[in-house]
Amino acid sequence: MKFPGSVLVSLLLFVAETGTALYLGSTYRSAGDRIWQGLTLLFALLPCVLVQLNLVLIHRDLSRDRPLVLLLHILQLGPVVRCVEVFYIYFHAGRFEEPYVSITKKRQMPKDGHSEEVEKEVGQAERKLFTHRSAFSRASVIQAFLGSAPQLTLQLYICVLQQEITAARSIFMVLSLLSIVYGALRCNILAIKIKYDDYDVSVKPAAYLCIFLWRSFEIATRVVVLVLFSSVLQIWVLPVVLLNFFGFFFYPWILFWQSKSPFPENIEKALSRVGTTIVLCLLTFLYAGINMFCWSAVQLKLNDSDLINKSQNWYRLAVYYMLRFIENAFLLLLWYAYRTDVYLYVCAPLLVLQLLIGYCMAVLFMLVFYQFCHPCKKLFSSSISEGLLSCFKYLCFACKPPAAAMPMDKADLKSSDGTDDDAQASYKTNESQNGNPHPSASSNA
Structure with a gap:
């Protein structure tokens, strides 16, 4: 079973960026920059809400009796709970025999023009891990382009206006850039797996x-x-x-x-x-x-x-x-x-x-x-x-x-036509001397 490293990376970027945004917002408040504080907190909290909504909808928690999980999502702690659940499933997988196992069919990449179909048993634990990875991948894309991208643009704009790059702001911009690049990377991988769902993609x-x-x-x-x-x-x-x-x-x-x-x-x-x-x-x-x-x-x-x-x-x-x-x-x-x-x-x-x-x-x-x-x-x-x-x-x-039509003199036109006619006549003469009874291809054209 594959180690859920993508889930851990998504959680670390989420927690680090959110915490740094809250700290930077407090520094803007102490400096009296209310506008920068409001925009920084807006670009930090709006994607957090959308990430919680994404996790809840993918796992269908609204139709389940899980009030504690829903409360933690409301408190913006959903990714932490999901990550703990992922590693609990990962470390406890294989200890007990699963009562239900499904079989999936995937085609391998073509080799020498041939593609074989391989059957694979997928247990409940692996299927749950797949759902968690998919949810965190989508959450990373949301966090990257609805939060980190405008956040990076805002902080760089503040640096240009104030002509100063503080340590907290530079760390925040590096984290935001890493979050955007990681979100774009997950977007590429998601696109590949969706387009080629029938194949075993590595x-x-x-x-x-x-x-x-x-x-x-x-x-x-x-x-x-x-x-x-x-x-x-x-x-x-x-x-x-x-x-x-x-x-x-x-x-x-x-x-x-x-x-x-x-x-x-x-x-x-x-x-x-x-x-x-x-x-x-x-x-x-x-x-x-x-x-x-x-x-x-x-x-x-x-x-x-x-x-x-x-x-x-x-x-x-x-x-x-x-x-x-x-x-x-x-x-x-x-x-x-x-x-x-x-x-x-x-x-x-x-x-x-x-x-x-x-x-x-x-x-x-x-x-x-x-x-x-x-x-x-x-x-x-x-x-x-x-x-x-x-x-x-x-x-x-x-x-x-389009090529412009150049006017031509009548004499030039006549001479050019005469040249073509002479060439065609000489070609016909040669054909007749060779004894070819059929008309030439040029005359047919």
């Missing part, structure tokens, strides 16, 4: 390293670009954020309305139509929050029972990173044009170059992951290099202006 350490570097460069550069832009154009950062957020929020709904599919009602049998709508809105809210800072690795498909588009679309991936690179470059250009005396001792051109190179490094590690380290790369219909090359060819062809 992620190697090289894949984890590539994802970690890819997400670290992508998220760090994105946050720095937003902070730099907001520090010089405070009013204009709101339209940029709202346009990004609502664009990704309504995009799955637009595709759903265009498909003219019936409203999904098989997400959870216990949910009513209103409850299903609320769950879908929260899901698209999280989807928009992820795409604000990085590629979500999944595409929502609301007319599907799994709510996930399982097809691999390299075109969307290429368009996303091209548009995001253009947006980051444009925001940096505006920051460079309107920068204030705060950046007097900063080499602005070098900083812009470093940020653009950092984003290119993220794209490079992403390409390495999909080309060499993806655990299911043998199932791809085309490699990432072939897919992106075809996307770039299509985009270049779409952007290519």
Whole structure:
């Protein structure tokens, strides 16, 4: 049975970030910065509430008689209780014979074009651990993109305005960045396991390293670009954020309305139509929050029972990173044009170059992951290099202006036609001399 290390990492990041946020909020209060205190506590407590709700819904505690567990969730101690329960199950597994064992069938990765199906016995303890891992993975994604990402942006913005980086604030920003990168990593792994649910997926350490570097460069550069832009154009950062957020929020709904599919009602049998709508809105809210800072690795498909588009679309991936690179470059250009005396001792051109190179490094590690380290790369219909090359060819062809018709003199036109006619006549003469009774291919054309 696999050691539940992901549960432990999620709990440590959750507790460390929440505790540091509360301490930093108290320092803002003692300094008289009520606005910074309120925003810090808001970005710390809102994801905590959503994490408790996620754990309760996945484990279906509302339909069980567990008042103590519900009380601990209300007190924001749900992850601690769940982690204790996970390790209790893990260390007591195998001591007693389980009365019920289910059999699952998974297909192995193709070897030499062949894929074998393997049966595996799954006991109640292992199934419970799987449910806990899934719940903590989703909780890590919620914590990362609805709490840590705005928190990191806020604290870096405060550092720029005050021109000071305290020890508590630097520790908090490092924890927030680790939480975001870990949440993005869990999002990648969840996407792989959902898309290839029929296969026995095993992620190697090289894949984890590539994802970690890819997400670290992508998220760090994105946050720095937003902070730099907001520090010089405070009013204009709101339209940029709202346009990004609502664009990704309504995009799955637009595709759903265009498909003219019936409203999904098989997400959870216990949910009513209103409850299903609320769950879908929260899901698209999280989807928009992820795409604000990085590629979500999944595409929502609301007319599907799994709510996930399982097809691999390299075109969307290429368009996303091209548009995001253009947006980051444009925001940096505006920051460079309107920068204030705060950046007097900063080499602005070098900083812009470093940020653009950092984003290119993220794209490079992403390409390495999909080309060499993806655990299911043998199932791809085309490699990432072939897919992106075809996307770039299509985009270049779409952007290519039509060739302008050049006016030609009648004499030139006549001479060119005469040349073609002479060549065709000579070709026919040769064919007739060779005794070929059939017309030539050129004459047929």
